[in-house]
Amino acid sequence: AQTVTQSQPEMSVQEAETVTLSCTYDTSESDYYLFWYKQPPSRQMILVIRQEAYKQQNATENRFSVNFQKAAKSFSLKISDSQLGDAAMYFCAYRSDSGGGADGLTFGKGTHLIIQP
């Protein structure tokens, strides 16, 4: 079974600074997807960014980028120019590609990101 580990229960960053959230995973599969989701106090789960394992190029979405190291099974999220609205729980998630996209997500326990004004 796959597992996802987020070793940082809480991170704090000054507004406008850059912060990196860590995620490692364990799998024996070669084809899979990785995701970062954001959960603000409203508790809605919002997709931040996704990465296909077969792609070597790291995904980028505006101020959000990932450092995907497949051999190390590492998938960190970098948030540049942090904003107050970035404050939330961030969850790393894994999805196998064996089910044609239908498989559920395996989540880490999350990192609580605090933005200091």
Next chain:
Amino acid sequence: SQTIHQWPATLVQPVGSPLSLECTVEGTSNPNLYWYRQAAGRGLQLLFYSVGIGQISSEVPQNLSASRPQDRQFILSSKKLLLSDSGFYLCAWSVREGPQHFGDGTRLSIL
């Protein structure tokens, strides 16, 4: 555009009572549908997923069941709730190899 509706937003139920949470998706056909539970201070745990009408896969043995009576409707049920069923329940949808998109969730408290 696709939207997902989940209700109720909040529910308080006594132990031993039945449960029915509903989720519907608009703007897409034959979506994959999912139910997750989030315990306090923890990540999400997959409970059920469905790739089509009447097709339900269970990930965790528990006091809950799921049904998909229509293409874009997914229902989470229980005949008798336990205290351990308390939590935040989220429905999600996806199509083909796309990412999952979540509803706003239901906060379930068992008394």
